[in-house]
Structures are given as structure tokens and as C-alpha cells.
Amino acid sequence: MSNETIKDNLDAIRKRIDKAATDAGRNPSEVKLVAVSKIKPAEAVIEAAASGADIFGENYIQEAIDKAEAVNNPNIAWHFIGHLQSNKAKFAVKVFDLIHSVDSLKLAKEISKQAKKIDKVQKILVQINISMEDSKSGISEEETETLIREISQLGNVSVQGLMTMPPYYNEPELVAPYFKRLREISDMIKTMNIENITMDELSMGMTGDFEPAIMEGSTYVRIGTAIFGSRY
Numbered sequence: 488m489s490n491e492t493i494k495d496n497l498d499a500i501r502k503r504i505d506k507a508a509t510d511a512g513r514n515p516s517e518v519k520l521v522a523v524s525k526i527k528p529a530e531a532v533i534e535a536a537a538s539g540a541d542i543f544g545e546n547y548i549q550e551a552i553d554k555a556e557a558v559n560n561p562n563i564a565w566h567f568i569g570h571l572q573s574n575k576a577k578f579a580v581k582v583f584d585l586i587h588s589v590d591s592l593k594l595a596k597e598i599s600k601q602a603k604k605i606d607k608v609q610k611i612l613v614q615i616n617i618s619m620e621d622s623k624s625g626i627s628e629e630e631t632e633t634l635i636r637e638i639s640q641l642g643n644v645s646v647q648g649l650m651t652m653p654p655y656y657n658e659p660e661l662v663a664p665y666f667k668r669l670r671e672i673s674d675m676i677k678t679m680n681i682e683n684i685t686m687d688e689l690s691m692g693m694t695g696d697f698e699p700a701i702m703e704g705s706t707y708v709r710i711g712t713a714i715f716g717s718r719y
């Protein structure tokens with residue numbers, strides 16, 4: 488994909504984000520764009536950063552480490568959005584400002600342990616699998632409160648909110664109930680006032696469904712294809 492195209496795509500996406508937020512009666516600045524650069528080369532990230540993107544989402548640890556080093560830009564943030572294995576936590580805490588996909592106490596403990604070693608409090612989101620599809624990572628709604636209370640006891644992680652991946656439909660409207668449910672769970676956790684836990688962020692919405700996600704309160708949309716083109 489040419490550089491012009493990345494810039495044009497970013498401009499078009501930002502416009503759509505701003506319109507969706509405005510239509511929802513929200514302030515567009517509440518919706519942050521995570522440019523999902525997995526499988527795409529460092530050059531694509533450099534181009535996107537030159538066109539104003541400042542958060543990049545990656546799914547694979549080694550790829551992200553190599554790319555972050557190649558890009559070497561202190562003004563951009565890297566977010567981890569893929570499935571994280573506990574034995575990779577020591578690498579993840581070094582690279583990522585936010586890990587969107589924490590789905591077990593075991594993983595949260597390992598992240599906390601590794602973050603402590605480098606004097607960091609790692610920001611995380613808890614991933615919930617609302618549809619309970621086997622193919623998706625994340626904990627069930629029912630497990631959410633218990634897991635968040637347990638994580639709140641850990642010294643070097645800080646929960647900022649929740650993340651979900653709904654089932655895929657061709658009609659974005661059909662995913663809206665899943666986004667709405669994530670917001671309801673977030674609101675419910677908020678009312679519990681659990682120490683050390685904030686629920687300011689909702690990571691939901693991708694290329695095919697970010698507008699309904701913004702309508703339901705998304706604060707991080709994770710968009711790859713519409714910026715960088717197909718990965719296949």
C-alpha cells in the first residue's frame with residue numbers, strides 16, 4: 488500500500504470516528520484510534536505515524552519487539568491486543584503501554600511480577616468474551632467481578648477498563664448488543680468502587696464495526712484493514 492493511501496485512509500477513518508462520536512452525542516476526543524499494524528512492516532508504521540497516528544496495536548510479541556526497535560519513535564505508544572501467554576509477559580511489559588487482552592489471574596500475576604522488576608505499573612484491560620464463542624479469548628461475564636477484585640490486589644498492574652471482540656456479522660448493527668453489554672458491565676464494576684481499579688476505557692470496534700462500538704461508548708477503536716489494507 489502506498490504512503491499516500493495510508494494517509495488518505497487515516498484521514499477518512501478519523502473523519503468517520505469523529506462523525507460517529509458526534510452522532511452519539513460524544514466528544515470525538517474521547518475516542519482514541521489504535522492503528523493495528525500486525526503483519527505490516529515498520530515502514531507502514533512510520534508512514535502512519537507521519538500522518539498523525541500515535542498508537543499502534545500488535546498481536547505478536549516478537550514481531551512487535553522487532554518493529555518497535557526498527558521504528559524507534561518515542562512519540563508513539565504500542566498496545567498489545569493479541570492473546571498473551573504468561574511466559575511472554577516479561578517481554579510485553581518492556582514494550583507496551585497498554586495490554587488490552589488480560590484474561591486470567593495467572594497472566595495478571597505474571598505481568599505484575601515482571602513489571603515490578605522494571606519499576607513499572609503496567610496498564611491493562613480485562614478481555615471479556617461476551618458471546619462465549621470458543622474461538623474468542625476472554626473471560627465470561629460471570630467471572631469478571633471476581634477476577635477484577637483479585638487483580639486489584641496486585642501491586643504492579645493497573646486496570647483501566649474492559650475489552651471485547653464480538654462475533655462477526657456483515658451487518659454492524661447486529662454487534663451493537665455486545666458492545667452495549669460491555670459498557671453495562673463496565674458501569675456495574677464502576678459502581679463497586681474497587682480500590683486500584685478504574686473503568687475509564689472500553690476497547691471495542693474494528694474495521695467492520697467501529698461505528699456501532701462508538702455509539703455504545705468505545706474509547707479505543709482498534710483498526711487495521713481500513714488503514715493498512717488487507718493482511719492476506
Ligand SMILES: *Cc1c(COP(=O)(O)O)cnc(C)c1O
Binds near residue numbers: 568569694709
Ligand atoms: C487484527 C485485530 C484488529 C484489527 O482488525 P481489522 O478488522 O483489520 O480492523 C482489532 N482487534 C484485534 C484484537 C485484532 O486481532
